[in-house]
Amino acid sequence: MLNLIIAEAALELVPSEISGHATVRNDARRRGIDPAEILLDRSIHHAAMLRLKEDYKRGRPDLVYLTLLTVTSTPLYQSGAVKVYLHTRDDLVLDFMEQTRPPKSYSRFRDLMQKSLREKPESGLITVRESSIPGLLNRTRPDLVVGLSVQGKPVKLEDLAGRLTGAKRPAVVLGGFPKGHFTPETTKVLDTLLRVDANPLDAHVVAARLVYEVEKLSRAQR
Amino acid sequence: MLNLIIAEAALELVPSEISGHATVRNDARRRGIDPAEILLDRSIHHAAMLRLKEDYKRGRPDLVYLTLLTVTSTPLYQSGAVKVYLHTRDDLVLDFMEQTRPPKSYSRFRDLMQKSLREKPESGLITVRESSIPGLLNRTRPDLVVGLSVQGKPVKLEDLAGRLTGAKRPAVVLGGFPKGHFTPETTKVLDTLLRVDANPLDAHVVAARLVYEVEKLSRAQR
Numbered sequence: 001m002l003n004l005i006i007a008e009a010a011l012e013l014v015p016s017e018i019s020g021h022a023t024v025r026n027d028a029r030r031r032g033i034d035p036a037e038i039l040l041d042r043s044i045h046h047a048a049m050l051r052l053k054e055d056y057k058r059g060r061p062d063l064v065y066l067t068l069l070t071v072t073s074t075p076l077y078q079s080g081a082v083k084v085y086l087h088t089r090d091d092l093v094l095d096f097m098e099q100t101r102p103p104k105s106y107s108r109f110r111d112l113m114q115k116s117l118r119e120k121p122e123s124g125l126i127t128v129r130e131s132s133i134p135g136l137l138n139r140t141r142p143d144l145v146v147g148l149s150v151q152g153k154p155v156k157l158e159d160l161a162g163r164l165t166g167a168k169r170p171a172v173v174l175g176g177f178p179k180g181h182f183t184p185e186t187t188k189v190l191d192t193l194l195r196v197d198a199n200p201l202d203a204h205v206v207a208a209r210l211v212y213e214v215e216k217l218s219r220a221q222r
Numbered sequence: 223m224l225n226l227i228i229a230e231a232a233l234e235l236v237p238s239e240i241s242g243h244a245t246v247r248n249d250a251r252r253r254g255i256d257p258a259e260i261l262l263d264r265s266i267h268h269a270a271m272l273r274l275k276e277d278y279k280r281g282r283p284d285l286v287y288l289t290l291l292t293v294t295s296t297p298l299y300q301s302g303a304v305k306v307y308l309h310t311r312d313d314l315v316l317d318f319m320e321q322t323r324p325p326k327s328y329s330r331f332r333d334l335m336q337k338s339l340r341e342k343p344e345s346g347l348i349t350v351r352e353s354s355i356p357g358l359l360n361r362t363r364p365d366l367v368v369g370l371s372v373q374g375k376p377v378k379l380e381d382l383a384g385r386l387t388g389a390k391r392p393a394v395v396l397g398g399f400p401k402g403h404f405t406p407e408t409t410k411v412l413d414t415l416l417r418v419d420a421n422p423l424d425a426h427v428v429a430a431r432l433v434y435e436v437e438k439l440s441r442a443q444r
Contacts (some may be wrong), residue, residue, distance in 0.1 A: 105265030
């Protein structure tokens with residue numbers, strides 16, 4: 001079982017400090033919901049976000065959507081061999097039950113994420129709990145924790161897939177944010193930090209390639 | 223240069239025969255635009271779509287979005303080595319200028335597609351013309367045309383990548399629809415019909431893997 005952890009993801013509800021901003025209020029009114037129930041989204045709330053700390057790492061539900069859809073559409077995931085955890089920068093962890101597929105429609109995906117972050121369900125296909133990355137690893141106890149970042153040491157994806165399939169409970173940590181790097185809190189619990197390309201790649205591109213290489217190797221070993 | 227053709231894509235504006243349906247009218251009113259300017263979307267217009275011919279192959283802009291974003295986020299695409307054509311079931315072809323990246327935000331992507339289908343620009347980063355798949359191939363003159371479908375003969379993706387990089391102007395035709403198969407008009411102009419997995423895969427999964435294998439081979443050959 002490959003544990004895939006999307007870390008520090010740019011997914012959160014609109015923080016109260018900007019809930020009164022015009023771009024947020026207009027969006028809330030148009031959708032007929034409360035500002036506090038809306039996913040922060042740079043493509044809509046850009047002007048309001050300029051006030052936020054580390055705004056360049058925040059408000060990118062599209063990246064989270066692309067990464068989740070990419071992974072959950074693969075045969076390896078659908079066979080139950082990949083477990084997905086989505087960790088947000090606010091230290092919430094969304095735990096997807098094996099083989100659960102999020103909605104393909106973006107608006108339905110967005111609504112599901114809003115509901116999950118708001119209601120923090122303790123049971124069901126997606127559960128939510130407050131947890132840091134160290135806390136998550138402490139609970140799930142992987143025997144190998146690989147972080148992927150352009151700051152890491154170069155590795156061929158095929159070789160990485162080999163190391164992962166050689167472990168019992170490997171975990172791969174991917175950044176769920178558009179720019180910047182893992183926080184020190186995340187970095188310090190990694191066994192190794194690797195990069196799979198000389199250039200920064202979007203998380204969904206890395207995720208697609210990683211799952212594919214692991215899937216190829218798993219088939220070859222059967 | 224790899225030509226990637228997303229064929230018979232489930233992308234169209236709401237057809238006039240259902241523009242009066244409540245689900246369409248409500249959607250148009252909420253977004254403040256005319257029903258004829260809206261992308262047909264099963265996740266919103268499901269009830270109205272039941273009246274449409276071949277409704278199961280239509281109204282899936284999410285699949286088109288996922289496939290385009292998957293391809294255009296790769297290093298191979300960004301290096302200019304992949305050209306994307308998006309052919310719709312209404313026989314419009316959207317021609318993406320090399321290295322053009324569509325918006326990552328789904329709502330901006332949707333708005334751009336609506337605008338492109340409505341205005342059919344003849345110049346710019348995306349141009350639109352009326353054309354069938356045979357017409358497109360006749361204009362672009364690839365020396366190898368491979369269709370991918372679960373109905374095809376099995377091939378390993380690595381081997382397919384080898385055949386493609388061995389050609390001068392290869393084209394790969396992927397289905398841009400959720401269910402069903404290519405029309406006979408498309409099938410008859412393919413040099414070969416192949417499948418890369420025993421099970422049907424979403425177009426974006428196939429596209430990600432194909433581009434990745436071609437990219438690996440291109441790097442190895444440099």
